[in-house]
Amino acid sequence: MLAKRIVPCLDVRHGKVVKGVNFEGVKDVGDPVACAAEYNRQGADEIVFYDIVASHEGRGAFLDVVRETAKQVFVPLTVGGGISSVEDMRNTLRAGADKISINSSAVKNPQLISDGAEIFGSQCIVVGIDAKRDGRGGYTVYANGGRIDMHVDLLKWVTEIEQRGAGEICLNSIDTDGVRGGFDLEMLKAVCARVRIPVIASGGAGKLSDFATVFQETDATAALAASLFHFGELTIPQVKADCRSKGIAMR
């Protein structure tokens, strides 16, 4: 049986982890390679690196981080932030990423999903979405880290993403992100009912039981969190033990 995945996300700026990570035994809390290695040791099922600056000048340093991590971490590595062309995808995969995550660039240019899926395969194209309730009972898609309302209906967008050949959707709810009150079950259910590709839940994890809940209540196949893991409030083994005790398949 396929296990549900627990996925830590590391935001990287100029080759350093944003805000740092609070791990015992990791001296340089800003070193993304050391942090990824620690998550690997803890049993992370996949690791996400997100280039939050995504400037042209900083790209080299960021890809160096990916390259170094791929030499030491032997679980799938997903890389996002600032990928807006097939060439960017190719460079990121060559650096050692297993999957590429595109978000704003896909909303602005949906053809990028099709091109990426055709050239590199669906399995390595993840489309990230930042979405928010529109106040009329639906959801709308935002770009640029949740700053720009694209006036795109979420459920129409996920259907298009699937049709264009993406392998996965990473759904971040702006409404629950940072609130720590749990994942956005309602939004996840709506999206999971629309598509057959795997959906990763993101945004809102605040306590141990939130992970088991998202797997029990929705068809999400993975759950992503950042700060909750970084500051050692919860460890991946704790989350997995809780899920396992509730009958959820975990690696």
Next chain:
Amino acid sequence: MIAVIDYGAGNLFSVCNALKYLDIPHSVTKDADEICRADAVILPGVGAFPAAMESLRATGLVDTIRENAQKKPLLGICLGMQMLFDRSDENGDCDGLGLIAGEVHRIPSDKVIIPHMGWNELVITQQSPLLEQIETPVYTYFVHSYQAFCDEKNIIAYCEYDGKIPALVTDGKFVFGAQYHPEKSGDKGLQMLRNFERMAK
């Protein structure tokens, strides 16, 4: 020394990263003599079957690989595993290496998500040196839409995905194939690569 066949496979670098990390001597090669001198051979592979077979044929190594597979360990990974079989019908019929009897077809389920992607548990049905020193449960990382169909005697382990998917296969002698990616399957995957090196000695 392990020869890793260089025919443009997408996971070549991650396989090599893992071998480097494990300090396993290896060489990325398309040279027939080097393959003949090697203690074991790894055939990586990602992508579509016919395109990969065409690239492999273009290296002129098909006969070399077949001959060496009769006398030293060969490990096919992911599409490299599928290529060990007689044929596949991915994008039309295409012959494989014919080292293990069987065929490759699309995963025949309309209930589960295709591609089969993620960590799935190995159900081990046969002892194998490749699985030594690995505690159960063993979850490994899969990414594929096609699967092998073969005799049970060739299956070392399978996984459940609305049916049985052969996960680790063998010809009973020197040839092994992993449908999953040992190089992306954490510590247990790395141990399988170590075990493979030990078999090469």
